[in-house]
Amino acid sequence: MDYLLSPEQLAVRDEVRRFVKEQVPSRMVREMDQGELESGRWFVEKAGAAGILGLRFPKAYGGRGLNWVADVACMEEVGVLGTSLGCAYAMPSIVGEALVRFGTEEQKNKYLAPTLAGRLYSAEGLTEPRGGSDFFGATTTAVADGDEFVLSGQKRFVVGARDSDWFLVYAKSDPQAHPHKSMSCFIVERDFGVEVQNIYQLMGTRGGGTGRLVFDGVRVPKANLVGELHGAYDIFNRMMVPERLTSAAGALGSARAALEVATRYSTRRKAFGQTINRFQAVGFMVADSVALLDAARALCYVAARAADGQDDPRRIVSEAKKVTTENCWQIINNAMQVMGGIGYTTVYPIERLMRDARLSLIWTGSNQVMNLLIQHEWYKEVMQGGGKARDVEDDALTPDEQEKVYE
Amino acid sequence: MARRWLDQEHEIFREAFRRYVQKEIAPHIAEWDQQGQVPREAWLALGRQGYLCPWLEERYGGSGADFGYSVIIIEEIARAGALSFMVGLHSDIVTPYLHAFANEEQRQRWLPGAASGQSILAIAMTEPDAGSDLQAMRATASKDGEHYLLNGSKTFISNGQCCDLVIVAAKTDLQADPARGGISLLVVEEGAPGFVKGNKLKKMGLHGQDTCEMVFSDCRVPAANLLGREGRGFAYMMEKLQQERLVCAVMSQAAAEAMLRWTVDYCQERRIFGRPVGQFQHNAFKLAEMATEVELGRAFLDELIEDHMAGRDIVSKVSMAKWWISEMANRVAYHGVQLHGGYGYMEEYPICRAYRDVRVHTIFAGTTEVMKSIIAKRMGL
Numbered sequence: 001m002d003y004l005l006s007p008e009q010l011a012v013r014d015e016v017r018r019f020v021k022e023q024v025p026s027r028m029v030r031e032m033d034q035g036e037l038e039s040g041r042w043f044v045e046k047a048g049a050a051g052i053l054g055l056r057f058p059k060a061y062g063g064r065g066l067n068w069v070a071d072v073a074c075m076e077e078v079g080v081l082g083t084s085l086g087c088a089y090a091m092p093s094i095v096g097e098a099l100v101r102f103g104t105e106e107q108k109n110k111y112l113a114p115t116l117a118g119r120l121y122s123a124e125g126l127t128e129p130r131g132g133s134d135f136f137g138a139t140t141t142a143v144a145d146g147d148e149f150v151l152s153g154q155k156r157f158v159v160g161a162r163d164s165d166w167f168l169v170y171a172k173s174d175p176q177a178h179p180h181k182s183m184s185c186f187i188v189e190r191d192f193g194v195e196v197q198n199i200y201q202l203m204g205t206r207g208g209g210t211g212r213l214v215f216d217g218v219r220v221p222k223a224n225l226v227g228e229l230h231g232a233y234d235i236f237n238r239m240m241v242p243e244r245l246t247s248a249a250g251a252l253g254s255a256r257a258a259l260e261v262a263t264r265y266s267t268r269r270k271a272f273g274q275t276i277n278r279f280q281a282v283g284f285m286v287a288d289s290v291a292l293l294d295a296a297r298a299l300c301y302v303a304a305r306a307a308d309g310q311d312d313p314r315r316i317v318s319e320a321k322k323v324t325t326e327n328c329w330q331i332i333n334n335a336m337q338v339m340g341g342i343g344y345t346t347v348y349p350i351e352r353l354m355r356d357a358r359l360s361l362i363w364t365g366s367n368q369v370m371n372l373l374i375q376h377e378w379y380k381e382v383m384q385g386g387g388k389a390r391d392v393e394d395d396a397l398t399p400d401e402q403e404k405v406y407e
Numbered sequence: 408m409a410r411r412w413l414d415q416e417h418e419i420f421r422e423a424f425r426r427y428v429q430k431e432i433a434p435h436i437a438e439w440d441q442q443g444q445v446p447r448e449a450w451l452a453l454g455r456q457g458y459l460c461p462w463l464e465e466r467y468g469g470s471g472a473d474f475g476y477s478v479i480i481i482e483e484i485a486r487a488g489a490l491s492f493m494v495g496l497h498s499d500i501v502t503p504y505l506h507a508f509a510n511e512e513q514r515q516r517w518l519p520g521a522a523s524g525q526s527i528l529a530i531a532m533t534e535p536d537a538g539s540d541l542q543a544m545r546a547t548a549s550k551d552g553e554h555y556l557l558n559g560s561k562t563f564i565s566n567g568q569c570c571d572l573v574i575v576a577a578k579t580d581l582q583a584d585p586a587r588g589g590i591s592l593l594v595v596e597e598g599a600p601g602f603v604k605g606n607k608l609k610k611m612g613l614h615g616q617d618t619c620e621m622v623f624s625d626c627r628v629p630a631a632n633l634l635g636r637e638g639r640g641f642a643y644m645m646e647k648l649q650q651e652r653l654v655c656a657v658m659s660q661a662a663a664e665a666m667l668r669w670t671v672d673y674c675q676e677r678r679i680f681g682r683p684v685g686q687f688q689h690n691a692f693k694l695a696e697m698a699t700e701v702e703l704g705r706a707f708l709d710e711l712i713e714d715h716m717a718g719r720d721i722v723s724k725v726s727m728a729k730w731w732i733s734e735m736a737n738r739v740a741y742h743g744v745q746l747h748g749g750y751g752y753m754e755e756y757p758i759c760r761a762y763r764d765v766r767v768h769t770i771f772a773g774t775t776e777v778m779k780s781i782i783a784k785r786m787g788l
């Protein structure tokens with residue numbers, strides 16, 4: 001039973017479910033985890049050909065004009081493949097958001113459409129050596145020079161650095177200005193002269209060509225500025241939505257997959273004359289995991305509805321990212337415990353999902369950075385919007401207004 | 408806090424051993440992980456320095472030291488992040504079986520090699536179908552004149568590829584009721600006919616640990632390699648599992664202490680939003696929580712070590728320590744990675760490896776659930 005999706009949404013989810021089941025050879029998943037293959041391009045090409053990238057974007061650019069709820073449902077399906085392919089699938093949806101919302105018609109035609117078709121492979125560069133959390137503290141600079149901007153600096157931990165065709169890059173275009181008015185967003189083609197240094201050895205999420213980008217006076221045509229000059233603040237704020245929703249939804253898929261493996265295993269594995277699911281220690285661990293999963297799913301789908309709506313969805317989206325990634329990590333950790341020693345080995349994929357899932361609490365804004373936003377928005381909401389509902393302070397046993405005066 | 412079981416000589420020894428670890432072990436961790444095994448030379452080098460089985464009497468090649476020295480060795484290796492180098496398994500888990508249950512002739516045969524590192528030891532209890540429930544094991548050993556014919560397969564055997572001697576638990580009496588009364592321990596030597604070491608198991612962590620399967624097909628083991636008495640194997644294991652669990656708890660505790668230290672160091676160095684990561688209250692409090700848990704584990708464990716050294720019954724408490732400290736180490740790993748941000752996910756940072764390595768601590772040597780069932784049973788439940 002699914003209480004969250006409409007029949008149409010279920011249909012597209014099933015389409016992606018079939019794609020994930022039938023079009024992705026296990027061999028490729030393995031080779032990526034072993035670092036024998038350092039690119040998700042093949043997957044994006046296939047998904048693009050199947051027409052399942054960027055489903056919520058307009059049909060004119062290769063999307064299907066669906067909404068965030070459908071996108072999250074599909075992302076969840078791809079998440080069963082782990083974080084690396086999950087990220088490959090999410091990336092067109094992430095960079096696409098910037099182009100659809102802020103890009104020019106020319107940019108949409110030149111970059112968005114081929115990206116959604118799987119012909120161009122894309123990546124996003126925000127994080128810098130000096131920090132990922134402090135976005136506005138960036139030091140990469142963009143200096144206007146005639147019809148071009150000249151980019152100088154470094155981006156770190158960029159998935160797809162190795163072989164993406166183009167990067168969505170943020171840089172300081174007015175270093176003296178207030179941080180919120182200091183940055184701009186650019187489409188930078190690899191061939192403009194982006195250098196790639198160092199492909200990282202990672203705990204998980206392997207095979208995505210995650211590396212360091214170096215911009216050493218890279219010249220970018222002015223036509224490749226996305227949105228307003230010095231206007232990256234608005235873009236950054238909107239980009240949180242696809243970044244965080246996709247990392248949350250992907251984690252749902254990984255956790256569900258791991259839990260299903262452990263659940264099946266516990267009905268086959270025997271100890272002390274019975275299958276281990278009959279020990280409450282195991283059965284309840286599975287029950288706790290299902291409850292954590294459903295709670296996270298519900299929150300993700302609420303956040304997706306918020307993202308489809310008109311109000312600022314960032315708080316609920318950030319909550320979904322935080323709660324989902326934490327719950328999903330816990331579920332996969334439980335799955336490993338249920339499996340005993342074999343779960344720690346590569347005989348089952350739990351250990352890979354466990355390594356993969358650890359990233360989701362860190363990237364697209366660490367969960368502490370989620371809390372920064374959640375606290376900020378919640379305080380604002382309570383302080384500004386209070387008074388609409390009953391004020392239960394009046395129900396106190398001994399209300400005393402004098403006692404409530406704080407110097 | 409003063410660790411009552413430590414005296415000044417222990418401290419002097421710790422200093423020397425720590426320097427040794429820094430020089431001879433720490434620089435090789437990544438390389439050993441790559442190779443999937445700790446080279447024999449590293450064992451022999453430890454043996455030459457007297458760092459293997461220091462508790463053995465001198466006549467067997469040891470130094471007659473107390474268990475405290477073993478604890479220090481296990482702690483310092485774990486603290487350096489070399490969790491794959493299972494010296495504690497060799498010196499303080501397997502060798503004690505030989506020492507306690509072997510006859511004099513067997514001791515003379517086996518113990519000096521254990522102390523020198525010439526002979527690396529392993530113990531094979533677990534089978535593909537019998538992990539927590541050891542009594543369900545299927546390996547059999549039937550007497551055939553001066554030999555036992557050993558048949559069966561074992562899995563997840565630490566030091567499995569490099570070992571020269573492995574203690575194998577097998578059923579010598581299939582009729583025994585309860586089944587545990589039919590289990591015996593046999594010492595199988597490398598090269599015994601019918602003994603095949605399987606492939607190394609690939610794992611989430613402990614990449615430098617050559618955990619593997621073992622197959623015995625009509626493997627001929629001299630009757631003189633029976634350890635102790637027939638049918639007593641299960642009782643021997645129950646006795647020796649106490650120290651095994653203590654060794655694991657010591658490893659987990661030392662790993663937690665190391666991970667905490669690395670994380671504190673990182674949070675003091677790394678600056679974000681213009682100040683050190685550790686200066687944000689959330690992070691400072693997280694570190695404070697981790698430090699509190701680590702201290703609680705340390706206090707409990709030290710008392711336990713003292714009890715064990717005094718020969719007191721530690722069955723309940725060691726089960727508590729094994730599960731709680733191993734889970735605690737995993738919490739420290741989890742938050743440690745988080746506090747490192749993206750860098751915690753990079754293999755070049757020790758917290759990343761430790762996170763992968765300690766995950767198995769709640770599983771091997773008796774899972775968390777098995778520990779709780781022991782405690783519950785001893786509570787009369």
Ligand SMILES: Cc1cc2nc3c(=O)[nH]c(=O)nc-3n(C[C@H](O)[C@H](O)[C@H](O)COP(=O)(O)OP(=O)(O)OC[C@H]3O[C@@H](n4cnc5c(N)ncnc54)[C@H](O)[C@@H]3O)c2cc1C
Binds near residue numbers: 132366678680749750
């Ligand atoms: C495998 C991988 C792939 C990635 N892919 C990309 C990518 O494609 N593109 C991209 O741009 N980036 C990418 N990232 C970067 C990722 O988004 C950052 O690692 C993340 O934002 C955290 O930044 P940091 O690593 O610099 O950690 P830091 O910012 O140094 O954070 C360190 C710790 O401090 C905490 N912290 C920070 N600020 C505060 C605060 N104000 N209060 C309390 N605690 C705080 C953090 O939560 C964390 O625990 C990737 C990272 C990894 C590991």
Ligand SMILES: Cc1cc2nc3c(=O)[nH]c(=O)nc-3n(C[C@H](O)[C@H](O)[C@H](O)COP(=O)(O)OP(=O)(O)OC[C@H]3O[C@@H](n4cnc5c(N)ncnc54)[C@H](O)[C@@H]3O)c2cc1C
Binds near residue numbers: 282338610
């Ligand atoms: C890296 C590694 C090294 C190892 N080294 C050795 C070694 O050197 N020698 C050796 O003999 N073995 C070794 N082991 C095996 C290890 O001790 C077992 O994996 C462990 O005892 C668990 O057994 P199992 O894997 O069969 O899990 P199972 O027994 O199948 O357990 C599966 C799940 O069921 C739960 N469960 C089982 N029984 C109960 C119960 N009664 N009540 C509640 N829950 C229960 C468990 O807690 C677990 O969550 C090693 C394992 C690993 C992974």
